[in-house]
Amino acid sequence: MNTTFSTTGLAQTAASTRRVFSPFRRYWGAFQEWRKERRKRQRERAELYRLNDWELMDMGMTRGEIEYVVSNRCTDPRRVRSTLR
Numbered sequence: 100m101n102t103t104f105s106t107t108g109l110a111q112t113a114a115s116t117r118r119v120f121s122p123f124r125r126y127w128g129a130f131q132e133w134r135k136e137r138r139k140r141q142r143e144r145a146e147l148y149r150l151n152d153w154e155l156m157d158m159g160m161t162r163g164e165i166e167y168v169v170s171n172r173c174t175d176p177r178r179v180r181s182t183l184r
Contacts, residue, residue, distance in 0.1 A: 144169045 147165045155162060
């Protein structure tokens with residue numbers, strides 16, 4: 100009885116498995132990043148809602164702008180408002 104195994108079959112299986120799981124890893128990584136950002140936005144939103152109106156005014160923000168600021172962190176709401184005038 101001959102018990103030799105071919106290593107090329109194993110290499111082909113590993114390569115095809117990598118090709119199948121590569122998109123899954125990318126999607127899983129993107130999902131994890133989205134969850135991390137979502138938790139961060141929730142914490143920011145909670146911290147801003149804990150402030151009173153005077154503290155928000157000191158920062159140049161109203162309570163009605165909290166959702167906008169949290170969802171658009173890269174945009175300064177004061178600059179947007181000044182360009183609309």
